[in-house]
Amino acid sequence: MEEYSEGGLKMTIEEAIKDRHSVRAYKDMPLDNDIVNSLELEIKELNAAGNLHMQLVKDEPKAFQGMLAKYGKFRNVKNYIVMAGKKSDDLDERIGFYGEQLVLSTQMKGLNTCWVGLSYSKVPGTYVLNEDEVIRAYISIGYGETKGVSHKIKRINQVSNVDETTPEWFKNGVEAALLAPTAVNQQKFYFEYLKTGDESLSKVRAKRIFSLVGFTKMDLGIVKRHFEIGAGKDNFIWAE
Numbered sequence: 001m002e003e004y005s006e007g008g009l010k011m012t013i014e015e016a017i018k019d020r021h022s023v024r025a026y027k028d029m030p031l032d033n034d035i036v037n038s039l040e041l042e043i044k045e046l047n048a049a050g051n052l053h054m055q056l057v058k059d060e061p062k063a064f065q066g067m068l069a070k071y072g073k074f075r076n077v078k079n080y081i082v083m084a085g086k087k088s089d090d091l092d093e094r095i096g097f098y099g100e101q102l103v104l105s106t107q108m109k110g111l112n113t114c115w116v117g118l119s120y121s122k123v124p125g126t127y128v129l130n131e132d133e134v135i136r137a138y139i140s141i142g143y144g145e146t147k148g149v150s151h152k153i154k155r156i157n158q159v160s161n162v163d164e165t166t167p168e169w170f171k172n173g174v175e176a177a178l179l180a181p182t183a184v185n186q187q188k189f190y191f192e193y194l195k196t197g198d199e200s201l202s203k204v205r206a207k208r209i210f211s212l213v214g215f216t217k218m219d220l221g222i223v224k225r226h227f228e229i230g231a232g233k234d235n236f237i238w239a240e
Contacts, residue, residue: 013229016107017179021148023112025075029143031058035109039141042105043081050098052085055127056141062123064140072119074140080120082127083137095136096221100180103139104229112144115181115222117215137218151185153178160191167193169235170204176230177223183215189223194239203239204231 011019036058043054057063057080064077081102083095103113120138127135156162160174170193177191188209196203206224208216224238 023144026142092217093221096218173227173231180226182219
């Protein structure tokens with residue numbers, strides 16, 4: 001079980017899933033240096049694991065001062081993660097998967113976040129892109145003015161084939177996935193438990209559902225990370 005402790009307070013990653021809500025307005029205070037160092041180390045590790053180029057930008061207010069940011073009610077955003085990587089068919093899913101790990105880690109450290117698909121401006125000099133790399137999203141970070149609010153979510157049987165024969169860990173995984181952030185809360189995903197006849201070889205297939213909003217590949221990566229945490233990665237393997 002992953003756990004973070006600061007000032008005597010502890011939060012597990014499972015608790016972070018339940019505690020996390022999207023926050024767009026932040027207090028005017030800098031990030032704690034120890035937290036920054038911890039985040040930068042984790043970003044380095046996740047970049048290596050996911051073949052990505054995520055980058056933490058600190059004390060930079062211009063990216064969220066445009067009209068789209070104001071329309072999206074972003075306020076006092078001065079810290080964010082640039083979600084970038086080399087162009088590929090699975091880039092968005094990897095960004096979602098590893099980016100959501102950062103979101104949950106940030107929550108465990110006492111900060112708040114929001115995935116941002118459109119409402120940011122690219123500020124020259126704040127990031128580096130290598131050959132064939134693109135930016136696909138930003139994640140705002142800071143000490144939230146509030147902790148955010150819960151939104152209506154779908155029922156477990158609307159997004160999976162859960163029934164009385166599926167194991168408890170599968171249900172737990174789907175419930176964790178339902179708490180994941182998705183674009184405009186669209187929740188366009190489906191988890192399928194595949195009966196193999198051998199419990200030691202349990203397989204799960206995660207699928208995205210068409211959406212006019214888009215971002216379903218990134219959403220799929222985000223919800224898969226939540227599912228793994230809720231279900232326990234040792235209980236199954238992903239099916240193609």
